Amino acid sequence: MAASKPVIAYLFTTFPQSTETFLQREVIAMRGLDADLRLYSLWGGGGTFRGLRVAKFNKWRLFTLLWMIPYEAWRRPEVLRQLLLGLITRRPPSWLNFWENMLGAGFACLFAREFRRNPPALIHAAWGGAPATAAWLLWRIDGHRFSAAAHAYDIFEHGGDWWLRQKLEHAAFVHTSTEMGRRALIERGLGPEKVVCIHRGLDRLPVFKPLRRDRSTLQLVCVARLVEKKGLDHQLRIYAALRAAGVSFAARIIGEGPLRAELEKLAGKLGVAGNITFTGHLPQHEVWNQLGWADVLLHTGVIAPSGDRDGLPNVIPEAMSAGVLVVTSPAAATTEAITQGVTGLIAPVDLPSDWVESLRRLAHDDAFAEKLRATARRWVEENFDAHKNAARVLARFHQTISAQADAATTPVPNR
Numbered sequence: 036m037a038a039s040k041p042v043i044a045y046l047f048t049t050f051p052q053s054t055e056t057f058l059q060r061e062v063i064a065m066r067g068l069d070a071d072l073r074l075y076s077l078w079g080g081g082g083t084f085r086g087l088r089v090a091k092f093n094k095w096r097l098f099t100l101l102w103m104i105p106y107e108a109w110r111r112p113e114v115l116r117q118l119l120l121g122l123i124t125r126r127p128p129s130w131l132n133f134w135e136n137m138l139g140a141g142f143a144c145l146f147a148r149e150f151r152r153n154p155p156a157l158i159h160a161a162w163g164g165a166p167a168t169a170a171w172l173l174w175r176i177d178g179h180r181f182s183a184a185a186h187a188y189d190i191f192e193h194g195g196d197w198w199l200r201q202k203l204e205h206a207a208f209v210h211t212s213t214e215m216g217r218r219a220l221i222e223r224g225l226g227p228e229k230v231v232c233i234h235r236g237l238d239r240l241p242v243f244k245p246l247r248r249d250r251s252t253l254q255l256v257c258v259a260r261l262v263e264k265k266g267l268d269h270q271l272r273i274y275a276a277l278r279a280a281g282v283s284f285a286a287r288i289i290g291e292g293p294l295r296a297e298l299e300k301l302a303g304k305l306g307v308a309g310n311i312t313f314t315g316h317l318p319q320h321e322v323w324n325q326l327g328w329a330d331v332l333l334h335t336g337v338i339a340p341s342g343d344r345d346g347l348p349n350v351i352p353e354a355m356s357a358g359v360l361v362v363t364s365p366a367a368a369t370t371e372a373i374t375q376g377v378t379g380l381i382a383p384v385d386l387p388s389d390w391v392e393s394l395r396r397l398a399h400d401d402a403f404a405e406k407l408r409a410t411a412r413r414w415v416e417e418n419f420d421a422h423k424n425a426a427r428v429l430a431r432f433h434q435t436i437s438a439q440a441d442a443a444t445t446p447v448p449n450r
Contacts, residue, residue: 046075241356264344290316334362376407
C-alpha cells in the first residue's frame with residue numbers, strides 16, 4: 036500500500052481574500068504539485084477554494100475560552116506563564132496588532148483539541164501576525180512543528196509585529212518573498228540559515244502584447260490600494276508635471292481605500308482630474324484588461340509614517356509579464372525586479388521632472404521600450420513562476436517533515 040501524503044495545515048488571516056491573489060496562486064500551485072493541504076481562515080473568508088474546504092474560525096467560539104483557557108493552562112501551565120510574562124513586559128505597536136495576536140491565541144486554544152485528534156505533519160502560518168501566533172502556540176501546547184511566512188506588513192508596520200522574533204525563532208524555517216524582508220529578519224536576530232527568500236509568482240503567463248506604436252498620448256495605469264504607502268499624492272503631482280511639460284496622457288488608478296476622497300480632491304486642485312479615472316476596486320480579470328490597455332505602469336511607493344511599505348507588489352511582475360513598461364520609485368523591494376534601464380525605469384517620487392523625462396522617452400523611443408519589455412518578461416519567466424517557486428517552498432515543507440520523522444525514530448544513546 037502506498038504511503039499517505041503528509042498533511043500540511045495552512046493558517047491564513049483571511050482566505051480567500053481578493054487583495055491577496057499571491058496566496059491564492061500559492062495554494063493553486065501547491066495543489067498542482069499534489070500537496071495535501073488543510074486550510075484555515077482565522078478572520079472572515081471560509082467556504083471552499085478550488086475544491087478545498089476552508090475552515091472558518093467562528094468568532095462566537097471565543098466565548099468558550101472562558102473554560103478552554105483554564106483547561107489548556109492546566110495541561111500546559113508553562114505556556115500560560117510565558118504568555119502572561121510577554122503581556123506584561125511587551126508593549127504592542129498598535130491595538131490592531133494586539134488584537135491580531137489575541138485572535139491567533141484564541142484560535143490555538145480552541146483548535147488545539149482538533150489538531151491533537153487529527154495532527155497535521157506540519158503547520159504553516161501564511162502571515163507573521165495572527166496565523167504565526169496560532170502556529171507558535173499550537174507548537175507550545177502540543178509540539179506541532181511549524182513554519183511561517185513574514186511579509187512587509189508583519190516586519191515593518193509600526194515597527195513590526197509584537198511577538199515576531201519570539202514566534203519565528205521557533206519556526207522550522209521562515210519564508211519571505213523579498214531579499215529586503217530576509218535582511219530585516221536577520222537583523223532582528225533570526226539565523227540566516229532559517230530565513231529563506233522565495234519569490235511568489237504567476238500561475239500562468241499572459242499573452243505578451245505588442246508595443247502600441249502610437250504612444251503620443253501615453254496610457255498610464257496604477258494598481259494600488261489608496262493608502263499612504265502607495266505614495267499616490269506624489270503620483271498626482273507627477274501627472275501635473277506631465278501636463279505642465281506638454282506630455283499628453285490618460286491615467287487610470289485602480290483600487291479602493293480610505294484616501295480616495297482626498298486624492299480626488301487633490302487631482303482637481305492640481306488640474307489633472309480630467310486626465311485621471313479612479314476606477315475603484317476591480318476583479319483580477321478586469322485588472323488584466325486594464326494592463327492590456329496600458330502602455331506604462333506607475334508605482335510611486337513610499338515608506339509610510341507608520342513604517343509600513345511594500346515588498347515587491349505583485350502588479351509589477353504582472354505588468355512586466357504582459358509587456359507593460361514599468362516606472363517605479365526605489366522604495367522597498369521594487370528594485371529587486373526593476374533594474375534601471377534594464378527591466379524598467381526608477382525615479383524618486385519627490386523629483387517629478389525625472390518621471391517626466393522617463394515617460395517622455397518611453398513615449399518616443401521604440402527600440403529602448405522594446406528592450407525593456409523583452410528583458411522584463413524574461414525576468415518574470417525566470418523568477419516569478421508560481422509553480423516553480425511553490426515547489427521550492429513545498430520542498431522545504433517535506434525537508435522539515437522528514438527531519439522531524441528522523442528525529443522521532445533516532446534512538447537516544449545510553450548515558
